[in-house]
Structures are given as C-alpha cells and as structure tokens.
Amino acid sequence: MYLVRVWAGARSSTICHTFDQLRAESYASVGRVAFPPTTTEIRGHIQRGAFLVHRAIHLLTTSDEHDAVLPLEHRWEEHFGTSLPSK
Known part of the structure; x- marks a missing residue:
C-alpha cells in the first residue's frame, strides 16, 4: 500500500x-x-533490488562462495550466458 x-x-x-x-x-x-505497472511487475523489481543489495553487501563482507545467493531464484534469467532481469 x-x-x-x-x-x-x-x-x-x-x-x-x-x-x-x-x-x-x-x-x-x-x-x-x-x-x-502491475503488482507482479513491482514484486519483480523489489526482488531484483533486494538481490542486488544482498549481493553487494555479501561481496563487501566476505569472499566465501558457499553462502552465495543464486540470481536465478530472484527474478533473473540466463540468456546466452548473460544474466538479465526477468519481466
């Protein structure tokens, strides 16, 4: 709201x-x-933004890959070896 x-x-x-x-x-x-935009589109923007913030914080605080968050689980898609935000 x-x-x-x-x-x-x-x-x-x-x-x-x-x-x-x-x-x-x-x-x-x-x-x-x-x-x-639609409610679904806004949810996607929020999830992608949260992923980017989480990833940036994670990269600044640690270099361990075992705690990695997968972008494909947060409204990103892989196209020809490149990660792109899903629509």
Whole structure:
C-alpha cells in the first residue's frame, strides 16, 4: 500500500491498495498516458533490488562462495550466458 501511495502522489485521493487496482483506476481516468505497472511487475523489481543489495553487501563482507545467493531464484534469467532481469 505504501508504494501505491508513493506512485499515486501525495495529493492523490485514491483508495487503492494494490498496483492492479491503481492501474484500473488510472486507465479509467487518464488512459494509457500514465499507466502504472502491475503488482507482479513491482514484486519483480523489489526482488531484483533486494538481490542486488544482498549481493553487494555479501561481496563487501566476505569472499566465501558457499553462502552465495543464486540470481536465478530472484527474478533473473540466463540468456546466452548473460544474466538479465526477468519481466
């Protein structure tokens, strides 16, 4: 709900609790001009961000590979030997 309120803006009077609800409300009022992402897309962004922060902290504090977090378990995909964020 917090991120929905941040996306909608401080002056918004929305009562939406999810990005899917906000998306439907935005489509009805402004069309596709300012279309917010779906709830699933936001979850993916959060998971990728958390993975990157965890990985950076891990790299700064230790060099042990046995505690490694696998990026493919955190909304990343491997394409031709390169890790890319999934959509």
